[in-house]
Amino acid sequence: MEKNIITISRQFGSGGRTIAKGVAEKLGYDYYDKELIEKVAEMTGFDPKYIEENGEYAPGKSIFSLASSFISASRVMGGMSAYDYLWVVQRNAIIEIADKGNCVIVGRCADYILKDYPNALHVYIHAPMEARAERIVKRYGESDKKPEDRLKEKDSKRSVNYKHFTGNVWGDSRNYDLCLNSDKLTIKKCIEVICDFATMEWGTGKQV
């Protein structure tokens, strides 16, 4: 049986992670989100918190705040910045996971890293600002910052990170096979349609 890989990129607060989990459960695929962070932590010696904060965001204040992880990994970084080194290791981890197959990988530019894999379906989940703001307040509670500002900051950091490593524009539909507005289409329906596409014959380029 051929390997099937689904990458799910998502706007913060769009429900992308819930969708990814739902797809993996429904298809019986391995799921990599926090699991990928743990794998990269093992490979680098970086603190999982550092990886979570910098593995798909442009560097903010936190880039030098986890000095112990930084120092423990510096021996093997070969002159690269911690940010670039993290990218290389994360990229290798994603390729290793994809080679095993039948998996759902969340975020971390996996769509770009695996863009030439014939059995990969690349999905992007987004939703309007208002729906996302409501969702993050429900899920993570209130904070000092307005939810809209938290979203804008996350969007901006993911976008800069994506541009830096891929040269492409984050959220441009042409990077993905399938983009879904989870607010309009509902999370349940997004899971259904991704599973539907995942179980069809892929990469045939057949046109009726």
Add this chain to the structure above:
Amino acid sequence: MEKNIITISRQFGSGGRTIAKGVAEKLGYDYYDKELIEKVAEMTGFDPKYIEENGEYAPGKSIFSLASSFISASRVMGGMSAYDYLWVVQRNAIIEIADKGNCVIVGRCADYILKDYPNALHVYIHAPMEARAERIVKRYGESDKKPEDRLKEKDSKRSVNYKHFTGNVWGDSRNYDLCLNSDKLTIKKCIEVICDFATMEWGTGKQV
């Protein structure tokens, strides 16, 4: 019964028009592509060829090449350029069509014009350059220009037109509810999934 409106934006050569036609047929909806051009021609006195060339492309050499249409319409343009005047009339025609409901509208920034319609589903169809090049040669034959150059020119003109009138980036997934790579997913499957979404309950924002 509530009105349902499907807008289908598409990259040239992606099969978007075939998909739009297939969706309209399957759902029994009215289909507006050339039909929209004819409607705008009636409303303006512009030549249909002029509308086709300028209604969703940034002005090229053709903008002043159909002088007779230009002159016949100049009495009602109220100081606007022909390009802006065409936008206004085309926009009104799209709103008029949408108000009748149960229709599929191809291109012409209809996604933006109808973005606040609660029963509108906005779709974008794209495909990789190679697949599109093959498709346009099959469909429209060879020309002096390489198919890749023809595609790049069309992409660029549509993109400039979209930016000019909407302020948004053409092809950015966040402008649409559903974006599909027709080469990966096949045209047949694209039709199916759009019809599936079109017949579900829309705009509820329900999340499981």
